[in-house]
Amino acid sequence: MSAVAQRSGQPPRESDPYESRVGTAARIVDRADPVVYASSQDEGPLTREQVAHYERTGCLGIEGLFRPAEIETFVAELERLRVAADEIDPATLIIEPDGRELRSIFAIHEQSRLFARLAADERLAGVARYLLGGDVYIHQSRLNYKPGFFGKEFYWHSDFETWHVEDGMPRMRALSMSIALTPNTSYNGPLLVIPGSHRKYVRCVGETPDDHYKQSLRRQEYGVPDPDSLRRLFDEGGIETMEGPAGKVVLFDCNTMHGSNSNISPLPRSNVFLVYNSVANRLTTPFGGKPPRPEFIATRKSFKEIRPIGGSIV
Amino acid sequence: MSAVAQRSGQPPRESDPYESRVGTAARIVDRADPVVYASSQDEGPLTREQVAHYERTGCLGIEGLFRPAEIETFVAELERLRVAADEIDPATLIIEPDGRELRSIFAIHEQSRLFARLAADERLAGVARYLLGGDVYIHQSRLNYKPGFFGKEFYWHSDFETWHVEDGMPRMRALSMSIALTPNTSYNGPLLVIPGSHRKYVRCVGETPDDHYKQSLRRQEYGVPDPDSLRRLFDEGGIETMEGPAGKVVLFDCNTMHGSNSNISPLPRSNVFLVYNSVANRLTTPFGGKPPRPEFIATRKSFKEIRPIGGSIV
Numbered sequence: 001m002s003a004v005a006q007r008s009g010q011p012p013r014e015s016d017p018y019e020s021r022v023g024t025a026a027r028i029v030d031r032a033d034p035v036v037y038a039s040s041q042d043e044g045p046l047t048r049e050q051v052a053h054y055e056r057t058g059c060l061g062i063e064g065l066f067r068p069a070e071i072e073t074f075v076a077e078l079e080r081l082r083v084a085a086d087e088i089d090p091a092t093l094i095i096e097p098d099g100r101e102l103r104s105i106f107a108i109h110e111q112s113r114l115f116a117r118l119a120a121d122e123r124l125a126g127v128a129r130y131l132l133g134g135d136v137y138i139h140q141s142r143l144n145y146k147p148g149f150f151g152k153e154f155y156w157h158s159d160f161e162t163w164h165v166e167d168g169m170p171r172m173r174a175l176s177m178s179i180a181l182t183p184n185t186s187y188n189g190p191l192l193v194i195p196g197s198h199r200k201y202v203r204c205v206g207e208t209p210d211d212h213y214k215q216s217l218r219r220q221e222y223g224v225p226d227p228d229s230l231r232r233l234f235d236e237g238g239i240e241t242m243e244g245p246a247g248k249v250v251l252f253d254c255n256t257m258h259g260s261n262s263n264i265s266p267l268p269r270s271n272v273f274l275v276y277n278s279v280a281n282r283l284t285t286p287f288g289g290k291p292p293r294p295e296f297i298a299t300r301k302s303f304k305e306i307r308p309i310g311g312s313i314v
Numbered sequence: 315m316s317a318v319a320q321r322s323g324q325p326p327r328e329s330d331p332y333e334s335r336v337g338t339a340a341r342i343v344d345r346a347d348p349v350v351y352a353s354s355q356d357e358g359p360l361t362r363e364q365v366a367h368y369e370r371t372g373c374l375g376i377e378g379l380f381r382p383a384e385i386e387t388f389v390a391e392l393e394r395l396r397v398a399a400d401e402i403d404p405a406t407l408i409i410e411p412d413g414r415e416l417r418s419i420f421a422i423h424e425q426s427r428l429f430a431r432l433a434a435d436e437r438l439a440g441v442a443r444y445l446l447g448g449d450v451y452i453h454q455s456r457l458n459y460k461p462g463f464f465g466k467e468f469y470w471h472s473d474f475e476t477w478h479v480e481d482g483m484p485r486m487r488a489l490s491m492s493i494a495l496t497p498n499t500s501y502n503g504p505l506l507v508i509p510g511s512h513r514k515y516v517r518c519v520g521e522t523p524d525d526h527y528k529q530s531l532r533r534q535e536y537g538v539p540d541p542d543s544l545r546r547l548f549d550e551g552g553i554e555t556m557e558g559p560a561g562k563v564v565l566f567d568c569n570t571m572h573g574s575n576s577n578i579s580p581l582p583r584s585n586v587f588l589v590y591n592s593v594a595n596r597l598t599t600p601f602g603g604k605p606p607r608p609e610f611i612a613t614r615k616s617f618k619e620i621r622p623i624g625g626s627i628v
Contacts, residue, residue, distance in 0.1 A: 153467075153578055264575055
């Protein structure tokens with residue numbers, strides 16, 4: 001019986017290949033799931049090169065998916081929501097660690113008609129359906145403001161590690177899409193990824209404290225990979241800096257190790273962030289043995305299968 | 315009589331063009347000094363294009379000044395000094411804000427024969443003599459370790475503002491050279507500069523607290539430019555990210571606005587940092603009316619005019 005099962009009093013899950021935060025030593029193991037779930041016969045929305053790149057590196061940048069007028073609409077909605085206090089559930093607002101500025105709004109596909117439409121857009125949802133091999137839903141969504149001057153760094157992490165331990169996502173069959181609403185430059189804290197890291201899984205050290213999410217959305221201390229594991233992943237894959245213009249879409253696998261540096265530049269680094277999960281991979285009891293995190297962070301009850309919508313958004 | 319003179323009881327310095335930290339509002343004024351002090355007839359160590367670039371932008375990167383064997387020697391000395399506790403004055407060691415790792419060693423031209431030799435090297439000192447128009451000395455020197463994983467950002471600042479207010483450097487006739495000892499990439503917290511910012515002077519808000527340097531070397535809170543002034547400088551000049559291989563030398567004017575983001579990558583960003591000042595611009599009483607900072611931060615008594623040394627260092 002595993003330590004977690006003993007602690008939580010739950011029946012053991014002997015076959016969990018992604019156990020984490022239970023031992024005193026970190027460990028790197030191989031991924032036990034596919035990266036691309038489409039069968040090779042499928043006619044998909046991506047080129048063969050794009051699919052191969054995504055499968056090999058765990059990330060893919062796509063420019064030109066949206067027209068300038070569409071991007072302008074997303075930016076206008078970002079600015080509107082910043083001050084639309086009466087439309088936004090205060091629980092979904094995350095403030096920068098120094099308490100000065102808005103960092104993120106969660107559950108935007110539930111709180112903004114425009115971003116609900118964007119999440120269902122065929123250009124995004126169609127890609128997610130293809131790579132994840134079938135029907136998908138939004139596991140998590142947010143607007144990231146990452147303000148200029150005092151935007152803080154976000155340390156390396158695999159989203160899946162947290163989603164598995166704290167939310168009960170069973171397997172690696174989810175992916176994230178970040179739609180840039182400002183230019184991403186080398187100096188405004190762009191997304192950094194370790195290519196190839198999605199093929200390994202880093203078991204992290206230490207137990208999860210109660211109500212961990214209240215801190216971890218601002219600054220994570222548990223579920224953090226150890227420096228030795230990171231150096232090994234870095235030695236193999238290096239770091240890719242995801243620069244690009246507003247409107248660029250960056251896809252990355254749920255287990256790709258990523259993070260970002262601080263942003264002292266005057267230029268904010270804002271984006272829409274959408275996580276698609278396969279309906280075959282819906283959340284169960286969290287594997288870490290603690291109560292699940294709130295609905296606005298990890299869709300559980302409000303699950304809605306996406307029906308992709310074609311055509312322009314504006 | 316100025317507010318500072320009244321506060322400090324010192325005779326007024328009515329003509330100080332670089333007064334700062336005395337008012338309640340920030341202000342941008344023009345630089346009152348040349349950038350390049352060499353007369354146009356001088357045969358110098360830089361090309362005409364390099365001089366023009368430096369004069370226009372306030373910074374200049376030069377690759378290939380040192381041979382690989384020389385760079386290796388600098389790196390070996392960096393590593394040796396990290397653990398050479400018996401040779402280093404503990405007062406000159408600066409630790410990262412989180413208290414975990416060595417950030418810098420100051421006064422390395424006084425504590426390492428190799429770096430004393432480097433500071434006097436014709437390839438560096440000759441350039442400093444040329445741009446500053448005559449004899450120079452080392453105002454400040456340090457080794458920056460900027461460790462990987464947890465290297466913190468360094469917010470925007472003009473060095474001259476601090477050197478003027480806290481150290482008594484009269485005019486803008488000094489420059490810094492950073493010699494990279496690791497690659498500077500987009501992701502390991504490279505030096506960021508605002509080109510053209512050296513032609514403006516931002517008067518900062520707020521009085522300097524006592525013994526400010528003990529905090530400010532780790533994290534600066536006074537002598538910090540306001541966001542509006544920074545945005546104006548950025549709108550005119552943008553940001554240049556100083557990437558390059560180990561061994562690259564970056565020069566920048568004492569008043570160039572610069573900073574760096576955090577470094578979550580495993581790759582440290584280490585460099586030797588040398589500040590040359592004209593002997594005609596030696597320190598006087600600090601303009602902020604407080605006692606001067608210690609000798610290891612701002613050379614005052616241990617002043618030594620540099621006699622440039624030619625030939626290879628190894």
